[in-house]
Amino acid sequence: MKKSITLLIACIFVVSSYSQVIYESFRSIKLDQSRELKIQLPRNYKKNQKKTYPLIIVLDGDYLFEPVAGNVDYFSYWEDMPESIVVGINQRKTREGDGEYDSAEFLPTLKGAEFFEFIGQELVPYLNQTYRTAQLKIIVGHDYTANFINYFLFKDNPIFQGYICLSPELAPPMADRITSKLASSSDIWYYLATATNDAEGIKKQVRELNEKMQAVDNPNIHYFFDDFDESSHYTLVGRGIPKALEAMFEMYRPISKKTYKEVLLPLETSTYDYLVDMYRTTEKLYGIKRQIRVNDFIAVSTAIEKNERWEELEPLGKLAIKEYPDTMLGHYYLAMFYEQTGEPKKAMRSYENGFQLAEVAFLTKDYMLDKVNKIKEDFGW
Structure with a gap:
């Protein structure tokens, strides 16, 4: 029993050592007061x-x-999203004033306007200077504060690209303003959630906003909506946060079966370009230059084969050689390209070059040798 208790305490200590939170008091000139912050840095931030x-x-x-913070740490641990810096602003005593808006224009006023400027002109610049922040910035709110976060969306160059609105208590014209803004925006990720047992007024407003959004035809924004069954105004938060993160960081994860079927196969433009653009976009957003996953190479090459776009295998092979120079992958794609475009000698040479390198995924030395022998047999060499 003592051993079990000791082990439990040790596990708790290890977990807490990975997920320590910095508690900081930030003095604001805009607010003329200090605000309490909670800051969670990624596990390997110092390294x-x-x-x-x-x-x-x-x-x-x-x-x-x-x-x-818990969901971010969990998702990033499994590489389903990039490690991220999470900063919470405590508002227990100031919440009502922080989200204040006037009754004519329904825009931040008085303490609400000061809080808006505090985030945009003081807090975010401070965090950018103090910590190593990437371009992508997301803001999260619930009911009253979920309405407030939309005001950042209306700026000409929004400082936030992602908005997680959990059961927002919307100001009267907010639904129309959001719809209009998202219809003409680009590179915005917007998540909206309500539930069957949400507060009636909020649920009605949120569902009406979602109906308006269905008429928005803008491929440059990423809109997600959930209406959870049997959840309340408060319990939907626990379901909405992971759904929002999963949706917003879909591009970061390996190409899924769903993306393969719904995006890659019917794609009318270059499948190779899709792969390159996907990694270029994630590098720009997350500030992380990543090696292209073998899984993603295989998904793209399979789509190329299915659609018989053999010319795309050449640049794909060259890219794979650059990313994985010690493996068979790139040489295999080049060999397929030559084989399908009527150059069997070059194909055979590429298979032979790949044979000498490390096996990867489904590619083995026996497989590559079989390919060489098949060409020799077909042409009598």
Whole structure:
């Protein structure tokens, strides 16, 4: 029994050592007061001195920070999203004033305007200077504060590219403003959630906003909506946060079967370009230059084969050689390209070159040798 208790305490210590939170008091000139912050840095933040990280600002940090920070840590541990810096702003005593808007224009006023400027002109610049933040910035709010985060969306050059609106208590014209803005925006990720047992007024407003969004035809924004069954105004938060992160970071994860079937196969433009653009975009957003996954090479090459776009195998092979020079992968794609475009000698040479390198995925030395022998047999060499 003592051993079990000791082991449990040790496990708790190890976990807590990975997920320590910095508690900081930030003095604001705009607010003329100090604000309490909770800051969770990625697990390996100190080790990776050159790495930058997306920034996630969480309003209602008193109760919303922990579920967001926990999900971010979990998702990034399994590489389903990039490691990120999470910052919660405690608002237990100031929440009502922080989200204040006037009754004529329904825009931030008085303390609400000061809080808006505090985030945009003080807090975010401070975090950018103090920590290694990437371009991508996300803001999270719940009911009253979920309405407030939309005001950042209306700026000409929004400082936030991602918005997680959990059961927002929308100001009267907010639904029309959001719809209009998203219809003409680009590179915005917007998540909206309600539930069957949400507050009636909020649920009605959110569903109406979602209906308006269905008429928006803008491929340059990424809109996601959930209406959870049997969840309340409060329990939907626990379901909405992981769904939002999963949706927003879909591009970061390996190409899924769903993406393969719904995006790659019917793609009318270059499948090779899709792969390159995907990694270029994630590098720009997350500030992380990643090696292209073998899984993604295989997904793209399979789509190329299915659609018989053999000319795309040549640049794919050259890219694979650059990414994985010690493996068979790139030489295999080049050999396939030559074989399908009527150059069997070059194909055979590429298979032979690949044979000498390390096996990867489904590619083995026996497989490559069989390919060489098949060409020799077909042409009598």
